[in-house]
Amino acid sequence: GLRRCSPGDDSYADFTNNTNHKLARFPNAVESMLYKNDVLYFAVQGSIIRLIGATLSVFAGKGIPAWGPSYKTDNSTFRTEQEIGGVRSMQIYDNKLWFSDSFGADGIGFIDLDTGSIQSLGAGVAYPGYMAVYRPLDRRIAPQIYVTNEPEILRVDIGTRAKVRWAGTTGSGYRDRTTAARARFLGLRSLIATRNQLYIADSQNSAVRVALLDPCSIEFNSTESCRVCNQGYYHYPRCRDQCTLEDDCLNRATDVTGEQPTNCSCTCVFPFQGALCRECDPRFDIRYSCRVCAPGYIGRYPACRTVTPSLSVTRSVSIGSISKTQSKSESPTASVTITPPPTMTPIATKTGVIVEAPSRTLTG
Secondary structure (H helix, E strand, C coil): CCEEECCCCCCEEEHHHCCCCCCCCCCCCEEEEEEECCEEEEEECCEEEEEECCEEEEEEECCCCCCCCCCCCCCCEEHHHCCCCCEEEEEEECCEEEEEECCCCCCEEEEECCCCEEEECCCCCCCCCCEEEECCCCCCCCCEEEEEECCEEEEEECCCCCEEEEECCCCCCCECCCCHHHCECCCEEEEEECCCEEEEEEHHHCEEEEEECCCCCCCECHHHCCCCECCCCECCCCCECECCHHHHCCCCEEEEECECCCCCEEEECCCEECCCCCEECCCECHHHCCCCECCCEECCCCCCEECCCCEEEEEEECCEEEEEEECCCCCCCCEEEECCCCCCCCEECCCCCEECCCCEEEEC
């Protein structure tokens, strides 16, 4: 039966027969329990029992322990129509109740909590022990299942269904402070996966072992000893996938939105401009961090204004005078007047006729 420990001493009472919490005496051995979302699940050999409030019901299985139950790998079987052996572990992930059936030749499976279908994962793990579902920090990697297969721990990729020996060797014993593949265990029991670690109950070594699942957090590349940013992250050692004021706006903005590497949009402070605050108002010089007037502008910063061009040139030559004046308009015109001296010598033409050269005015 299921028993409850008294909080004040070391005694215990039969919980299933308690007058205040009477459930029912289970016909077979209780293997494991799970509490999630106000629902209590009991894995009893041959079935999984569910307790909601005061209502106890068969959630899965036929109630008779089956050795080597045959789980289908599709969702065609309803949970109460499937024979179940002895469920060692249960865990809810992605709205599925995952379990390891130690009587099953392909015993890692799940029950879809929406449809009620039950099926095997199809990873081919025979007679699995205790398991834990783990979601890697790098969300691009599929969830994984760690399962005991004495004296080893296997890792199963939920996406590809591939399995590998992850920890332990073929020989039992105790070997600590080494890589997972070289560690040794004796009497593997429950597994608990946390954010970045796997806790292992090594019963006959009287120890709780712990292994690091991800050598570094998602922002860093574990194959490079966490010394460079992971793909999709930028600006080591901060390694961010979201745009930041410091890295992307050069601390020249009050706000930033967007994702790395090309979608950042900064709300720039005066006098900076542009999506990343790397530009100036045209009046200011970017070479001096927009803190002085740009070439072609005068005045006291920041009241920089354009220079208005004005030019007047007069030249005298021996044959007369040349006067050139440029107006203040954007398209200036020039006026040149050439006046010959009164005693200018006549010039000859090809025909032999001698004439006096007249005065000419050129405008252009």
